[in-house]
Amino acid sequence: METIHIYHTNDLHSHFEHWPKISRLIRERVKKHREAGEEVFVFDIGDHVDRWHPYTEGTMGKGNAGLLEEAGYTAVTIGNNEGITLPYEGLDNLYPENSFDVLIANFYNKNGRRPDWAKPFNIYTTAAGTRVGVIGLTAYFSLFYKLLGWRLTDPFEELRRQLPSLKEQSDVIILLSHLGLYEDEKIAGEFPEIDVILGGHTHHVLHEGKLVNRTLLAAAGKYGNFAGHVTLGIENGQISSKSARLYKIEGTPPERWELDETEALFEMGRSLLEKKVAEVEPLTADFFIDSDLPQILCEALREWCDADCAFLNAGLILGPLEGDVTKFDLLSICPHPINPCTVTLEGDELKEILRMTLDESMPHVEVKGLGFRGTVMGKFVYDRIEILKKERDFLIDGKTIEPERQYIVAIPDMFTFGRFFPQIVRSDSKYYYMPEFLRDVLEWKLNRL
Secondary structure, X not given: OEEEEEEEEOOOOOOOOOHHHHHHHHHHHHHHHHHOOOEEEEEEOOOOOOOOOHHHXXXXXXXXXXXXXXXXXXXXXXXXXXXXXXOHHHHHOOOOOOOOEEEOOOEEEOXXXXXXXXEOEEXXXXXXXXXXXXXXXXXXXXXXXXXXXEEEOOHHHHHHXXXXXXXXXXXXXXXXXXXXXXXXXXXXXXXXXXOEEEEOOOOOEOOOOEEEOOEEEEEEOOOOOEEEEEEEEXXXXXXXXXXXXXXXXXXXXXXXXXXXXXXXXXXXXXXXOOOEEEEEXXXXXXXXXXXXXXXXXXXXXXXXXXXXXXXXXHHHOOOOEEEEEEHHHHHHHOOOOOOEEEEEEEHHHHHHHHHHHOOOOHHHOEOOEOOEOOOEOOOEEEEOEEEEOOOOEEEEOOEEOOOOOEEEEEEEHHHHOOOOOHHHHHOOOEEEOOOOOHHHHHHHHHOOO
């Protein structure tokens, strides 16, 4: 009999308040298992990086990679936050100095070759001779990767290409999947040769795992609220038992050393971002009444995208600015990994969408995900859009909207996802400006005031 222990994390999103406890738990348990002569592996399933945190922003994610290295991770795959919120150079330089493997089968340079720091899978051989094959896949946001200079392939097609070779070399197959629970369940149904799927992306919590056919699915939620542990029993080179559990991290009172480590990361990030980028007179920000900074950002968005008009939600700006403005200040008031975007709409479509923005409930809607790192939507702000309240009609650049005319509208890319504006989500005429975030556009505008 052989016992293999697998520890896994996913979707930390730079919530470092939980990292000290997770890191210590993993290091202590790895030491305990190895002293007992048991095999142990540690994997991260992506989105460890999130540029809302100053330490991540200040190090462009390399600080996150260093933390994984210190904790002794065996391998990682990338999530969409590593893949499409870092510029090309940022991702290309994220991992080369680390000793753990980066496994991502459906990821290539635009020329169709893999970067030197990534490979589709790796085979780990235990002391007893069991061959553990581990493969990684990331969510299929092919358009965004293409805009940044990468090429992504369909994860199911890539699995079909890689599995024959992987199966030939492995006794146990583990998938690191930053695809989401629905895709993981589908893979378990179509590829029974995969023994364990360690999942992420959709932030699902599987307290004791989930068995789909013969495949064990495991996942640890988000933000480091849990750490996962899968145990495999091996007999005569084959799996005889498998189980999953989660260790609760959230809600356990932090010790002083944990608070100190978390604060130290924040302060290191702050110091890296204390670079003056602008100087301004007092500029106000408010979610629910007219204020300076949301309007300035809206104007900047239209100018940056050279659009006919623009609109956005005031909840994107989390605070005011005054005097010397640093990179840290801009991150603090606009922490979202949201890109500028344009969508081309016919006049009638545009009018319908603008009427939706006037719904009195919209400013108070709580927003989660979609790249948004604030709390509520906030009131809508417009540039080159005039509201004629009596007719609930609009002027674009002082002129009546023409029903069949095509208008280029600048928006935050969060409006192209989710449920707020179905017409925008369905549109085939969207264009994303990458890798710049809204805070980069705001910095550009503040320097032009």
